[in-house]
Structures are given as C-alpha cells and as structure tokens.
Amino acid sequence: MSARPAATRRTVLRGAALTPVAGLGLTACRAGGDDRGAPLTEPVELGPESEVAEGGAKLYRDHNVVVSRGEDGSLTAYNTVCTHAGCPINKLDGNRLVCPCHGSEFDAGTGKVLREPAVAPLKPLAVEVKNGTLVARPQD
C-alpha cells in the first residue's frame, strides 16, 4: 500500500521537471533564441553531389539549406530559415518547402513564396561542387 503513493509522487515530480523544459523549447522557437534558425555564415559541406537528382531537391536540415538541380543540371541553393518569423523549415514535399510554424510554403528551386503568411522569398546561397561534394556558402 505504501508503494503506490511513492509511485504517484515520482510521477508528479517527473512531470514537474519536464514542464519547464518544454516551455523553454517553445520560447526559444518563438524568439529565435537558439541557433536552429541561424542563417549560414560560412561555407559548409553538405554531402555527395549525387544526392540531388536532376529536377529534384534535397533539404539539409542540419545546415538550413536546400539544394535543387534543374533539368539542365544547374544547381541552386537557398537558406531555409523561414522569412516569416525565422523558424527552420523542416519539410520538403517534392519541390515545395513547408514551414512547421505557420504553414508558409516556398519553391525549393526559386525560393519564391507559394503560400503566405511569409511574403519575402528565401535567401539565396552560392553552391558549388568540390571533389564530388556539394558546398554551400553565403553569397558575396
């Protein structure tokens, strides 16, 4: 009979300990207080060039970069920090980027807004292939 109240106390304490953590996560997302939505400030190696097929795109969430390849083989890259309120975009559906915060959508190949509330296009990045590896960097 005494084990049951102890389990209840543990459950309550565990729940209380988790509540502030969840709250901090939401605050950081709204305020952009962490670096998840930080724009690219220096060159970064993304991965093998072969990961981006002709006519396709790949989202590199860890670096907030999307790379697209046109039918002619040309590469384009954009920073995937949403221009509405700075959330990192975490979903690529075909060539359509979808922001998890308020539902803005962008064209991965042009950076243009496909769905509001965002109104400004994504920031373009420079992208090149070095020894078979995609490298994105801020534009000069």
Ligand code: FES
């Ligand atoms: S931050 Fe992306 S839609 Fe609001």
